[in-house]
Amino acid sequence: MDKEQLKLQLKQQIIESLNLIGIKPEDIKDDTILFGEELGLDSIDSLELIVLLERNYGIKINDPKEGRKVLVDINTMADFIEQNTTKQH
Amino acid sequence: MLYIHSTSCISAQHTFDDVNLVVLNPVEENKLLAVEPNSNQIPNAVLRRMGKAVRMGIKAALSIVNNQSELKGIIIGTANGGMEDCIKFLNQIIVYDEGTLTPTNFVQSTANNIASQIGLFTANKNYNITHVHRGLAFENAVIDAMMLIKEHPLDNYLLGGVDEISTYNYNISLLDGLYKNEEVKNNNLYEIETAGSVAGEGAAMFLVNGKKQNSLATLRAIQTIHATDEKIIASNLKDFLASHLADGEKLDLFLSGENGDCRLNKYTKITEKIADTTTLRYKHLTGEFPTASALSLWFACNFIENKKVPNNMVKTGSIPTEINTMLIYNNYNGIQHSFMLVNR
Numbered sequence: 435m436d437k438e439q440l441k442l443q444l445k446q447q448i449i450e451s452l453n454l455i456g457i458k459p460e461d462i463k464d465d466t467i468l469f470g471e472e473l474g475l476d477s478i479d480s481l482e483l484i485v486l487l488e489r490n491y492g493i494k495i496n497d498p499k500e501g502r503k504v505l506v507d508i509n510t511m512a513d514f515i516e517q518n519t520t521k522q523h
Numbered sequence: 524m525l526y527i528h529s530t531s532c533i534s535a536q537h538t539f540d541d542v543n544l545v546v547l548n549p550v551e552e553n554k555l556l557a558v559e560p561n562s563n564q565i566p567n568a569v570l571r572r573m574g575k576a577v578r579m580g581i582k583a584a585l586s587i588v589n590n591q592s593e594l595k596g597i598i599i600g601t602a603n604g605g606m607e608d609c610i611k612f613l614n615q616i617i618v619y620d621e622g623t624l625t626p627t628n629f630v631q632s633t634a635n636n637i638a639s640q641i642g643l644f645t646a647n648k649n650y651n652i653t654h655v656h657r658g659l660a661f662e663n664a665v666i667d668a669m670m671l672i673k674e675h676p677l678d679n680y681l682l683g684g685v686d687e688i689s690t691y692n693y694n695i696s697l698l699d700g701l702y703k704n705e706e707v708k709n710n711n712l713y714e715i716e717t718a719g720s721v722a723g724e725g726a727a728m729f730l731v732n733g734k735k736q737n738s739l740a741t742l743r744a745i746q747t748i749h750a751t752d753e754k755i756i757a758s759n760l761k762d763f764l765a766s767h768l769a770d771g772e773k774l775d776l777f778l779s780g781e782n783g784d785c786r787l788n789k790y791t792k793i794t795e796k797i798a799d800t801t802t803l804r805y806k807h808l809t810g811e812f813p814t815a816s817a818l819s820l821w822f823a824c825n826f827i828e829n830k831k832v833p834n835n836m837v838k839t840g841s842i843p844t845e846i847n848t849m850l851i852y853n854n855y856n857g858i859q860h861s862f863m864l865v866n867r
Contacts, residue, residue, distance in 0.1 A: 453571040
């Protein structure tokens with residue numbers, strides 16, 4: 435899977451797991467800030483995203499500081515997955 | 524004595540905004556699914572996490588607590604709470620081998636989530652409690668409210684009953700004989716002489732206090748019984764009426780919890796005979812669920828306030844011109860029974 439496919443898959447997985455009502459993958463840009471005003475995610479969502487990474491890509495985030503760097507936008511998440519993935523995605 | 528000042532109801536029928544109990548939404552696949560109203564009071568970011576029971580409870584509650592003086596308590600009855608989320612969470616435990624579990628389903632599955640979310644939305648930090656006594660969950664919430672009002676008659680309380688249908692629970696209850704195997708419609712639920720009923724869900728909320736002035740209705744008395752012998756139900760009902768009706772006072776209406784389950788007809792028949800008045804039924808509108816009695820109280824308030832009863836709810840007798848005193852009888856699964864005496 436190339437990087438663009440990975441990003442699209444990630445957007446679909448985020449929408450599904452967080453039940454983002456009325457949002458489509460194309461509504462989330464690669465550099466849309468996940469937490470804050472743009473997408474409006476909160477601390478409970480960060481836990482859901484950490485679980486999403488573990489379940490779908492076999493990646494564990496144990497260090498909260500690392501989580502802050504990874505869960506910025508789709509670009510940072512996709513980069514992190516590419517560098518650390520242990521599952522075929 | 525508990526005075527009801529405001530009510531709201533979300534059910535499978537038109538009971539929320541424009542109330543219409545004449546044109547009925549049909550039973551589909553032996554379920555009466557609640558029609559959820561749109562609400563702009565709940566942000567999408569919060570709404571997306573909520574299960575149906577929580578959404579119904581909050582929408583019904585917010586429609587009557589806004590612009591009211593401060594609530595001194597939020598008292599909710601729910602047998603199952605967010606059952607659908609509970610099942611999702613339990614499935615996650617199995618699928619992910621107790622490993623990566625997400626918080627949302629767990630948080631949403633707890634029974635007290637409905638009352639606590641109402642507390643959060645109304646910024647209310649007062650008494651907040653959830654009663655979960657299965658088929659008597661709402662009745663126990665009523666008893667709690669009555670005791671509080673006896674001590675603090677000027678205080679306002681939000682009282683409600685909520686339950687949702689979950690697919691998993693429906694299947695378990697179907698196997699347990701709670702629901703009919705054959706297809707049923709609203710108009711033949713009581714005619715098919717088989718075991719089981721149709722599944723239902725809904726939420727009814729009441730703003731209550733101890734002040735008679737400007738009240739819609741009065742809940743004079745309530746009694747709960749755990750029994751399977753209809754003779755015990757009959758003797759309790761006779762005592763209940765003897766204790767709470769004035770000399771010579773007659774019931775204008777009897778609202779029966781008959782649900783089409785032939786095994787439970789012995790209870791509804793004997794209570795109907797003792798009530799000795801016009802009998803109404805409501806479970807072809809709501810379906811059967813543990814807190815359906817909350818909806819029966821909403822129906823009683825609606826009839827008393829509007830002085831109208833739809834013909835489709837009348838089993839026997841004629842609709843009186845004046846509706847002053849109503850008896851509500853409900854039973855859940857033939858084990859948990861309740862009587863409520865409601866007045867103008």
